[in-house]
Amino acid sequence: MPEKYCTIQSKLNGITIMTVPGNRNASAKDILESIRHQANALSSKNEIMGVLLAGPASGFCCCRIEDSATTRDAAALSAFGQQVMFLLEKIGKPCIAAIEGECSGLGLEVALACDFIVASRAASFGFPGIAAGLIPFCGGSQRLARLVGKSKTKELIYSGNLIDAEEAHRIGLINRLHAEGETLALAEELLAHICTRSPNAIRIGGEVVNAGYDIDLQTACMLERDAFALCFSSFDQREGMQAFLDKRTPQFKGE
């Protein structure tokens, strides 16, 4: 069963914690398959409001590095990995990566496909694959370059060195830095807070941000204008604004 590499914990407040420690004996394909399986299941469940991808102190998405793959196998693995990351990006719910320990290789690829990353001071990040002649294959080179710039991305991929959490925070790879052992609880608190906001606005906003990032600004702004207008046919818009005027907490439905 591929899902055995992920632990899923769904809470009453609508938050699902997906822990992917991985397994040094598991192949990347097996780990990716288990993430794909869970992401598909989560995205179709309306009662799930937000997803927390947890990287425990033991590491996040560890896997065995295949050294006997043929070109064809490698190409297929890359295509599959990229597909799984896009799936994770389109999950339609806020998705935060909470990293407590090492987040490297496949782990960093997965974290980069989340909405953003929060981490403990003990966390570390990088793409060590170069030592075995490997480069990122799930879109990591593209996502990292867009997030922290080309120079830093080249430094990380060429050297294979891991950077500590403070440096990751300074370069904008992680949004928040927490004391050791507190990351998961604080990330859950933040996600619970986000889940009190309009699911509709969060989903549309996330999609517009993603879709508009790689196209020219004028076309992107047209896309935003139309999505903005669409919000004004929603229950959430009427409820959110009326609650603001009544000085009460809104009760969103995500429709």
Place this chain on the structure above:
Amino acid sequence: MPHKKLRIETKNRVGYILLDAGSRFNKLSITTIRELKRAFAQLEEDVKTNVIVLSGYPGESFAVGADIGQMVHFSPNDAFHFAELGQSLFEQIESCPKPVIAALNGITMGGGCDLAMSCDIRLASESLRIGHSGAKLGIITGFCGTHKLPRIVGKNYAREIFMTSEIYSAAEALQMGLADKVFHENEFWQKISCFAERIASHELTALSAAKRLINAAEDTDLRTGCLLERETATHVNVIQQIV
């Protein structure tokens, strides 16, 4: 036609557009947006102005989004036209041949944050309170913010700001790159004038060319951008030598 929601002052080649809607929050109503469009057009024409500073100083807010009391009744069609009007102001600011500095004196939320991002440089007071509350109101922004914010602070911080709908401090804005500099409240205005006057002392031809090129860099591939730079630089540098 006099302005009701703002005033214009000019001094030492700097034109100041000071939002003053007469209440705690400078709301970006249809009237305010139209007045801003006229004010920018006026200073763009003014030969004595090299740099434009936009601020809500000495008030409590820089600017906030539209009046929620009005927006709650918007139809999708109203929203469409409102977004178009706002976006046309921001396009005007970006294509204005003069550098535009946002002097963020205080509360800068929603549409106000988008207004700040259409300016070339954002200088903030320590009293800055900035954020996007769309997700709390059940909407996204319609004033280019979903694209400007990721381009300024990166996608991850942009998504956090939109998703939390929280208010961020000046120090946080500085760390994310949303504010370029932060000044102490007491010396804020003096530092702003100083900064703006120093830029305004430079040749407008060179300033405009630089603004145009840097804006183009965002949407152009490197080779085309370099060609554009070569043509522009040749033109600008020849003019300077003749003068």
